[in-house]
Amino acid sequence: MLLAFELSGEHETLPKAEVAGCLRALNVSYTEQMRSEGFLVIAADIRLGILDTISKRLGMTHSIHEILGMSKQEEREIQKLITNTDISGIMGQGQTFVVRVRGKKPAALEHGLEGRAGEIIKSRGYEVNLRKASKTFTLLFMKHTCCFCLLLHSRVKKDFEDRRPHLRPFFSPGVMMPKFARALVNLSGVKEKELLLDPFCGTGGLLIEAGLMGVSVIGIDVQEKIVRGAAQNMRFYHLNADLIVADASKIALHDKSVDTVVTDLPYGRSSLVSGSFNVQSSSLRVERLYLNALAEMHRVLKSRGRVVIVFSSPSLPSLFHRYQFHIIEKHKYRVHKSLNRYITVLEKEG
Numbered sequence: 001m002l003l004a005f006e007l008s009g010e011h012e013t014l015p016k017a018e019v020a021g022c023l024r025a026l027n028v029s030y031t032e033q034m035r036s037e038g039f040l041v042i043a044a045d046i047r048l049g050i051l052d053t054i055s056k057r058l059g060m061t062h063s064i065h066e067i068l069g070m071s072k073q074e075e076r077e078i079q080k081l082i083t084n085t086d087i088s089g090i091m092g093q094g095q096t097f098v099v100r101v102r103g104k105k106p107a108a109l110e111h112g113l114e115g116r117a118g119e120i121i122k123s124r125g126y127e128v129n130l131r132k133a134s135k136t137f138t139l140l141f142m143k144h145t146c147c148f149c150l151l152l153h154s155r156v157k158k159d160f161e162d163r164r165p166h167l168r169p170f171f172s173p174g175v176m177m178p179k180f181a182r183a184l185v186n187l188s189g190v191k192e193k194e195l196l197l198d199p200f201c202g203t204g205g206l207l208i209e210a211g212l213m214g215v216s217v218i219g220i221d222v223q224e225k226i227v228r229g230a231a232q233n234m235r236f237y238h239l240n241a242d243l244i245v246a247d248a249s250k251i252a253l254h255d256k257s258v259d260t261v262v263t264d265l266p267y268g269r270s271s272l273v274s275g276s277f278n279v280q281s282s283s284l285r286v287e288r289l290y291l292n293a294l295a296e297m298h299r300v301l302k303s304r305g306r307v308v309i310v311f312s313s314p315s316l317p318s319l320f321h322r323y324q325f326h327i328i329e330k331h332k333y334r335v336h337k338s339l340n341r342y343i344t345v346l347e348k349e350g
Contacts (some may be wrong), residue, residue, distance in 0.1 A: 002033065002067035003051075004149060005040040005103060006138055007172060008060040012184050013202045013331050014343070015060035017041050022057050024189040026050060036142035037104055041067065049187035057213055057346075059160065063102075065138055067150035072148045073106050075113070078139065079169045081148050082120045082280040087137075090150055092119065096129035097121060100151075103141035113139065149338050172227030174201050176264060178306065184262050187345055192217050194259035199248035199293060204222070204230035211239035218258070220251065221314075249292030253300045261297045264310040265290060290306040298321050298323045298348060305339030307346040312339060 007015035019040060023030055030044035046054075055064055071081040091097065099118045115140060118128055136151040163178040165171055176184075184340050185206060190196050192214035198206045201219030203226060210217050211234065221227050224245045234241045245253060266286070290311075298308055307325065320327065325346040 001014060001044060001046060003042050003044060003046070003152075003240070004065040004067055004142075004147060005042070005058075005063070006062040006140075006178075007038050007040055008062060010060060010179075011331070011333055014187075015327060015335070018058060018060050018183040018186045018329065019347075021186040021189045022054055025057075025186070025191050033116060034142065034145075039103065039140060039142045041147075049306075050173045051152055055155070057061075057182075057186060057330060058155070059179040059186065059209070061155065062155040064152045065140060065147070066152055067140075067147045067149050069148045070145050071148070072107070073141060073144060075109055075116075078113070078146050079116070079120060081146070082117055085148055087121065089136060091126050092134070095134035096127045097135045098130055098133035099137045099139065101139045101141070105141050105151055141337075144315075145242060163208065163237075165203070168203070169232045169261070170203055174227070175203050176205045178205065178209060180204045181211075184264075184310065184343070185210045185213065186307050187213070187343070188260040188262050188306050189195055190260045190262075190306075195257070196288045197253070197261045197297075198249075198263045199201055199251060199257045199261065199297065200263045201243070202228055202264070202265055204233045204243075207241050208233060208239065210262070211241060212237065218244070218253070220246050220248055222247055225315065228263070251294060251296040252298055255299055258305065259299045259302055260305055261301060261307040261309075263297075263308075265293075265312075265316075287319075288318060290323070294323055296324075301348045303348060304346050306308055307348070308343065309346065310341055310343050312341055314340070314342065315342060316342070320344075320346060 005019055016035065027044055028044055028050065030042040032042055034041040051064065068085050069081045071077040081228040099114045101114055122128055138149045138151050140149055160179045165175045170260050193216060195216045195218065196210045197218045199220045201207055204219060207217045207219045219230055219241055227243050227245045231243050303308065326349050328345040328347050330344050332340055334340050
């Protein structure tokens with residue numbers, strides 16, 4: 001089966017990486033066929049039930065399409081493609097359809113392509129329904145190719161909008177948006193019912209997204225007020241979590257007891273750093289916290305387990321070599337003019 005993922009344009013590399021992490025979590029083997037202008041095309045043997053799970057897990061993918069055929073980006077070739085594609089196994093008796101165009105259509109193609117494509121399908125005895133069609137066929141334009149597809153799943157934007165941080169019972173400024181948090185959880189490749197730890201959990205944004213994916217979660221934060229707020233937020237979404245008021249450099253968990261760690265490190269905020277560090281310089285204090293927290297993440301993580309870590313210091317990767325972490329992938333995004341954030345996926349060696 002050839003599948004096309006329509007990726008969010010909110011980041012250059014994260015959406016594709018999230019798809020890869022999600023497929024890894026679900027043990028789906030695939031080969032990448034093409035990536036162009038917001039689309040990722042893969043070849044994979046996937047059951048429809050698994051596709052539904054993939055669609056529900058992903059945060060930075062707008063839609064998933066099955067590719068029925070490909071042609072050049074010329075109207076005559078596109079019409080021939082649609083005419084020669086057998087859709088009898090797709091359209092049931094009494095079902096209706098609609099045709100949509102996605103991607104950057106060449107200027108040479110005249111307006112009304114959707115209608116002309118629809119007329120070809122209509123000529124086979126199927127009815128058009130522009131408002132509530134049973135099936136949606138899509139013409140995806142990427143590179144020099146037009147793909148004639150069947151829309152399999154589409155992300156409901158309301159799902160993430162309803163979980164925006166300011167709509168939760170407990171809110172703190174500067175917290176992560178749910179779509180981004182979901183992508184980070186998927187980057188870890190964590191499976192349903194596995195155990196995810198966030199040692200700097202804050203108000204619980206990462207824990208919420210992981211919990212909604214059926215992942216077991218543990219959250220740690222040094223501030224009691226924040227942990228109480230995170231518990232409020234988890235209950236609001238009817239989710240369970242083990243939440244602990246503790247220092248991330250002294251995690252009260254057994255060695256090799258956690259499947260994955262996903263966390264957003266505090267940056268330069270002394271209120272988030274335990275008073276147990278008697279270091280005068282704020283930057284040194286934060287660096288010491290990072291070092292000790294990394295040591296604890298390594299200790300509690302199972303062999304070959306992964307850490308997805310978000311941080312603001314470009315020098316932090318130089319600390320990773322002190323522990324047996326292998327860097328899998330790196331991403332960067334700009335928060336505002338004076339602040340970049342870095343995402344790194346690490347794997348514990350041995």
